[in-house]
Amino acid sequence: MRLYFEVARRSFRRVAAYRSAYVAGILTNAFFGALRSVVYIALFGSGATVVAGFTLQEAISYTWVTQALISIGAGWIDARDLMQTIRSGNVVADLMRPWSFFGYWLSRSLGERVFNVLMRSTLTYLIGVLYFGAYIPSLVQAGAFAVSLILALLVSFALQFLVNLSAFWLMDDTGVLLVVNSLLQVFSGFLIPLAFFPEPLELLARVLPFQAITGLPAQVFLGQLTGVALLQAWALQLFWVLVMGGSALALLRVAMQKVVIQGG
Amino acid sequence: MVRLYFLLIGARIRAQMQYKVSFLINLVGFMLLTGLEFGVVAVLLLRFGSVGGWSLYEVALLYGLTSLALGLAEMIGRGFDSPFEQMMVQGSFDSILVRPLGTLFQVFTSDFQLRRLGRCFQAIAVLVYALWNLPIVWSLANVVLLLLTIVAGTLIYLALFLIGATICFWTIKTPEVMNVLIFGGEEMTGYPLSIYSSWMRTLFLSVVPLGFVNYPTALWLLNRTDPYGLPAWLAWCSLLVALLFCGVAVAFWRLGVSHYTSTGS
Numbered sequence: 052m053r054l055y056f057e058v059a060r061r062s063f064r065r066v067a068a069y070r071s072a073y074v075a076g077i078l079t080n081a082f083f084g085a086l087r088s089v090v091y092i093a094l095f096g097s098g099a100t101v102v103a104g105f106t107l108q109e110a111i112s113y114t115w116v117t118q119a120l121i122s123i124g125a126g127w128i129d130a131r132d133l134m135q136t137i138r139s140g141n142v143v144a145d146l147m148r149p150w151s152f153f154g155y156w157l158s159r160s161l162g163e164r165v166f167n168v169l170m171r172s173t174l175t176y177l178i179g180v181l182y183f184g185a186y187i188p189s190l191v192q193a194g195a196f197a198v199s200l201i202l203a204l205l206v207s208f209a210l211q212f213l214v215n216l217s218a219f220w221l222m223d224d225t226g227v228l229l230v231v232n233s234l235l236q237v238f239s240g241f242l243i244p245l246a247f248f249p250e251p252l253e254l255l256a257r258v259l260p261f262q263a264i265t266g267l268p269a270q271v272f273l274g275q276l277t278g279v280a281l282l283q284a285w286a287l288q289l290f291w292v293l294v295m296g297g298s299a300l301a302l303l304r305v306a307m308q309k310v311v312i313q314g315g
Numbered sequence: 316m317v318r319l320y321f322l323l324i325g326a327r328i329r330a331q332m333q334y335k336v337s338f339l340i341n342l343v344g345f346m347l348l349t350g351l352e353f354g355v356v357a358v359l360l361l362r363f364g365s366v367g368g369w370s371l372y373e374v375a376l377l378y379g380l381t382s383l384a385l386g387l388a389e390m391i392g393r394g395f396d397s398p399f400e401q402m403m404v405q406g407s408f409d410s411i412l413v414r415p416l417g418t419l420f421q422v423f424t425s426d427f428q429l430r431r432l433g434r435c436f437q438a439i440a441v442l443v444y445a446l447w448n449l450p451i452v453w454s455l456a457n458v459v460l461l462l463l464t465i466v467a468g469t470l471i472y473l474a475l476f477l478i479g480a481t482i483c484f485w486t487i488k489t490p491e492v493m494n495v496l497i498f499g500g501e502e503m504t505g506y507p508l509s510i511y512s513s514w515m516r517t518l519f520l521s522v523v524p525l526g527f528v529n530y531p532t533a534l535w536l537l538n539r540t541d542p543y544g545l546p547a548w549l550a551w552c553s554l555l556v557a558l559l560f561c562g563v564a565v566a567f568w569r570l571g572v573s574h575y576t577s578t579g580s
Contacts, residue, residue: 075490075491075492076491078491078492078495079491079494079495079499082495082499083495083499083502086499086502086503089510089511089512090359090366090506090510092510093366093367093506093510094359094363094366095363096367096510097363097364097365097366097368099363099364102362102363103362225337225340225341225344226337226340226341226344229340229341229344229345229347229348230344230347232348233344233347233348233351236351237351237354237355242351242355243355243358243359247358247359247362248358249358249361
């Protein structure tokens with residue numbers, strides 16, 4: 052356990068070191084947050100007060116939450132670190148070490164993302180609060196959100212791990228990434244709340260795993276899910292943690308048995 | 316020069332066509348991914364009815380124009396993106412300087428991404444959908460205006476790519492703010508300019524003239540008036556503005572080249 056904690060701590064410090072990178076990231080997310088808020092103001096300007104269960108303030112706050120969560124994989128996943136080790140063959144060294152390969156990458160990802168939550172997400176959302184009056188949750192809601200966020204981090208990691216493992220079989224990753232990221236952006240509720248979708252699309256989104264990463268935590272944050280609905284959301288997220296995490300571990304096992312690692 | 320351009324670009328395209336499956340996956344991938352952009356706009360407008368008084372079809376016209384311009388610029392101008400950044404990082408821009416051709420021309424021809432047609436196809440589909448459903452009178456003048464605007468929009472995006480590349484002479488890497496301007500600008504111009512605050516409207520009609528990729532032309536074609544009194548004839552100035560902006564970008568490039576110090580190695 053100590054080992055994984057140290058891995059996470061170093062990963063945390065690594066992202067913290069690139070100050071200009073995360074400042075640029077915050078500004079980018081804030082730009083898009085502001086842009087979409089202005090669009091919502093114009094959309095609600097035509098007279099509607101509540102659309103698909105969202106008031107203007109809720110729609111704006113939702114936009115800022117999803118922008119704030121970008122740095123933890125809410126909008127797209129990247130496939131740089133792990134995939135590169137597979138391509139270069141360096142993955143062999145990591146596999147030989149006396150640790151859990153899955154656990155190593157999980158702690159690396161968590162270390163990085165805990166930093167992102169504390170720094171990037173918080174500051175991005177703060178800009179939304181200051182300039183667009185984004186919603187400030189109560190202490191109870193914040194607590195519920197924290198639980199939901201941890202579950203979201205795990206689902207997001209499992210998805211990213213699965214996509215990265217595809218490098219064991221596929222030479223070209225752009226296709227997989229394009230497809231997965233398109234699905235993630237739409238069906239997670241990252242671009243717009245799932246409640247805005249036409250009914251068939253919304254139903255589809257509700258049975259896919261992606262909403263566990265972005266849509267559900269954002270709704271919990273806004274206090275739209277309370278009581279039984281909140282418990283259901285948590286249960287659904289937990290379900291996807293187990294399914295996606297299990298698939299990731301299973302795929303890793305298959306990869307270990309079947310694949311000849313290149314280079315070296 | 317023109318012959319040489321097509322010779323170089325032809326070689327790039329033949330090279331990309333060696334990997335046909337990869338090319339097709341990318342083409343379709345870009346079509347879907349950029350299709351989502353309009354999908355979101357359409358879903359929002361179906362829910363809300365209109366944005367700033369503009370209907371779904373009218374917004375589709377705006378979106379189609381800006382997306383097509385960006386797609387074309389990405390296809391022909393990506394040499395200013397990562398290939399140029401690589402030259403900066405590795406110091407291989409040195410070899411560009413000693414060849415008997417203009418630096419701008421060589422960097423411009425260093426890449427040509429045919430797969431970006433994916434975005435162009437999607438944009439054309441949206442544009443056709445919009446024009447089909449809108450009551451626009453197709454006089455010769457209107458057709459000419461539409462074509463001029465597409466050219467102008469492409470030039471404006473190209474100039475932005477060029478400016479992003481030029482900044483590399485000082486920073487080595489293209490700063491993220493350029494991506495915000497280009498892709499944020501594309502999303503922004505997908506909605507009528509009138510919904511934004513006055514400083515944003517001013518900024519995007521003057522310093523970064525992205526507004527000209529579609530807004531004045533859409534006003535003209537749809538017989539609309541801008542609520543802030545933007546004159547209608549401005550539609551015919553798009554190309555002029557684009558050329559001016561390109562001129563600024565090229566001048567900036569010259570300045571950048573004269574500041575170039577190799578990274579060595």
